[in-house]
Amino acid sequence: MITAALFTAARGGDMTTSRHGDTGTGARFALLSAFYAGVVYLGFLAMFLYTVGFVSGAAVPRTIDSGGPRSNTATAVVIDVLLLALFAVQHTAMARPAFKRRWTTIVPAQAERSTFVLAATAVLALVFWQWRPIPAVVWRVDAGAARFVLWAVFAAGWILVIAMTFAIDHLDFFGLRQVGHYLRGLAQTPPVFRHPLPYRLVRHPMMVGFFPAFLAVPTMTGGHLLFALLSCGYILFGVRLEEHDLADSHPEYRAYAAATPRFVPRPWSAAARPVRNMRIDTPSISLGKEAPGSGHPSAALIRVRGLPARGGLAAGPGSGAPGGWWPPLRRPRKRPV
Numbered sequence: 001m002i003t004a005a006l007f008t009a010a011r012g013g014d015m016t017t018s019r020h021g022d023t024g025t026g027a028r029f030a031l032l033s034a035f036y037a038g039v040v041y042l043g044f045l046a047m048f049l050y051t052v053g054f055v056s057g058a059a060v061p062r063t064i065d066s067g068g069p070r071s072n073t074a075t076a077v078v079i080d081v082l083l084l085a086l087f088a089v090q091h092t093a094m095a096r097p098a099f100k101r102r103w104t105t106i107v108p109a110q111a112e113r114s115t116f117v118l119a120a121t122a123v124l125a126l127v128f129w130q131w132r133p134i135p136a137v138v139w140r141v142d143a144g145a146a147r148f149v150l151w152a153v154f155a156a157g158w159i160l161v162i163a164m165t166f167a168i169d170h171l172d173f174f175g176l177r178q179v180g181h182y183l184r185g186l187a188q189t190p191p192v193f194r195h196p197l198p199y200r201l202v203r204h205p206m207m208v209g210f211f212p213a214f215l216a217v218p219t220m221t222g223g224h225l226l227f228a229l230l231s232c233g234y235i236l237f238g239v240r241l242e243e244h245d246l247a248d249s250h251p252e253y254r255a256y257a258a259a260t261p262r263f264v265p266r267p268w269s270a271a272a273r274p275v276r277n278m279r280i281d282t283p284s285i286s287l288g289k290e291a292p293g294s295g296h297p298s299a300a301l302i303r304v305r306g307l308p309a310r311g312g313l314a315a316g317p318g319s320g321a322p323g324g325w326w327p328p329l330r331r332p333r334k335r336p337v
Contacts, residue, residue, distance in 0.1 A: 030183045037114040037179040040121070044174065047121045052158055054128050055214065064224050068131045076132035077226065083127045084230045090123045092238060097245060110182040113175030134223035141218040153216040160209030167198055201265035207235050208263055
């Protein structure tokens, strides 16, 4: 509640989210919101880099295999599972639309996303601080070329994760755009994704990056394997909750999901073929930014502008006028002359 008290004090007890106008109090509150979001963003960047070091076992004082408190194997397993369960509960609960509706009666709407990021950063810090290593080796790859390949795949996974935050609007994903709009007195607008190729290949490209980031290491210990399996298991569980929320809020999402695979791309399918002039409204997460009323960064809704809606394909708002919601489209075949 420290965050809520801070914002309440700045606004003299008013927690509404209307435009701040030109009043001195409103301007100070807008600046406080921007400062808060900026500090949270920098903290998350530091934690993201620490996470890479923690999983790789390099450049940080406590890693997944060394530096932390020591316990016997059974105790370590119990503590590590509880730590990751806490992260899963935080991510799952705070990403749900019902929680957000209640939460934004306590914190300002423009700070909701930043507060989610702050909570995730705090829980990750606790996980890394209290993680118990389990040093028993499950596998070890000694060949130089094979080790290089595994580290390259590991790095590619993390690069894909961070790249997808830019694909779905990096500023919006971390709450910076929301406070920027509030600072300037602008209404919140849905982010526009201008290069939708990843989301035409799979529905969750960011989550795809986490699999090699957690698993592609030359030396796999018991503690690392536990971390990887539980984290990947949570991803498989979390995306189903996310998609359920998306389908409830946007019935047209079902058509997109039916045409686009979840994790494994099918380059030969219609979903992977280019569709020009496409807009994607991204969701706000469980590691991310939601489409209105949903909750995760990895799924996307596709809206094709400037095309008339056709019966059976378009659904939801605007489906009776040009620019309705569409599933990925097949290119028409050329007829022989």
